[in-house]
Amino acid sequence: MNLSYIKVEAWLKRSGNAFRTIKISDYVHRDDSECALANAVLVRLLTEGPSLDQVILESTSRAWDLIQSLKLSFKPWDNTPEEPSVNLVYQLPPVKSFELSGQNYSILNIPFDFLNRLTTFVFRCDQSPFPAHLFDKLKACTNLEALTIDTPYAYVWDYLLEEIRYSSVPFPLLLPDLHTLRLRCLPHSGKVDTLQILRLPSLINLDISFKQVPIRRNEFGGRNLFQSLEPFFTKRTMNGESPLQSLRIHHAVIESSELADILDTIPTLTHLTLDSVKFDPTVLQSIILPELEVLKLLHMPPRFDFEGVFDMQVTEKLQRLELTFFGSKDPKQEDIVGFKTKHGNVVVSVDRVRRDTA
DSSP: OOOOHHHHHHHHHHTTTSOOEEEEEEOOOSTTSOOGGGOHHHHHHHHHSOOOSEEEEEEOOSHHHHOOEEEEEEOOOSOOOOSTTTOGGGGOOOOSEEEEEESOGGGGOOOHHHHHHOSEEEEEEOSSSOOTHHHHHHTTOTTOSEEEEEOSOTTHHHHHHHHHHTSSSOSSEEOTTOOEEEEEEEOTTSGGGGGGGEEOTTOOEEEEEESSOOSSGGGTTTOOHHHHHHHHHHHHHHTTOOOOOEEEEEEEEOOHHHHHHHHHHOTTOSEEEEEEEEOOGGGGGGOOOTTOOEEEEEEEOTTOOHHHHHTSOOOTTOOEEEEEEOSSOOOOHHHHHHHHHHTTTOEEEEEEOOGGGO
16 A cells, blocks of 8 residues: 555645545455555554544454554543444454543443453543443453553542442452552552452552652551551452562652561562652661562652661572662762672662652
8 A cells, every 4th residue: 555644644634624534445365465554654644643533444454353452542522422333442353452541431331352351451541530330341351460540630549439339340359360450640548448349369460659749648548558558468368369479669658667567468579669659768677578589769869868778688589679869869889889799699770860750
């Protein structure tokens, strides 16, 4: 297929306010024929070109059905067609990985078969209130292995928990194969309680990120982070579920006793990341994680006590220590050298970064 991006763009711009339609017909008869859907000019036209009112694709190629990953982003509109023959969500290819973001909840009318095939699902909600019926859809995602739930409106998690309690969703919701869970923009109200509505027997990677770093620890609504996580960890242990191996905490303020309690509850950790977390690193001197292989302390604030890190207890399994910070205070070179000398098998990386990378 011979397309000229400049010519098609110019033609579309000359159309003024007319209804703009592009129709791509690609009837492939030979195995070596180029599929129109994979044409670079077409991809550029659909992603960078002028706005379109309608796109029609006609093809005998199996390329659409062979797509493995799909990302859709919708802006709000009022006339979403519900008829399966014209609603896009009923025509989605059988992908394994799906990322959905937008402000129109009618797009959640996704067929069961499509959801049931997914192994990776990323849902970003750009509007409040957060749709509780998302969890009703998750009932169909029995093959999910990785799930990300992200909303820029931190307070909607409170409403979500209330709506779930009164919905028809089984409680807790079982996702038997899920090994990675990422929760984004959580509020600083201790509402990691969201974990209580999920049963994840195969979970090994937990990534929790708060909206922003609070000024004081007591902004966790009278409950500290450990008290939010402890019921989830305890229930997992009682049920004999897979031990957690990787934990990331992002944007939080944690007292020493709080962090010690969290880590004592999950001694199976092999990877620990504290990213933009305010804590006293001397607590690492009293904690032993026997299986820890990688420790990342990222975007540490000014006046961070580097000595507390380099004096921490280390087992022979630790392979890598990564430390990034911003501010004018550098770690003492002799502390770095001393740590490397004492723990020669550990790869140490120390870098200053810009504050806006946090």
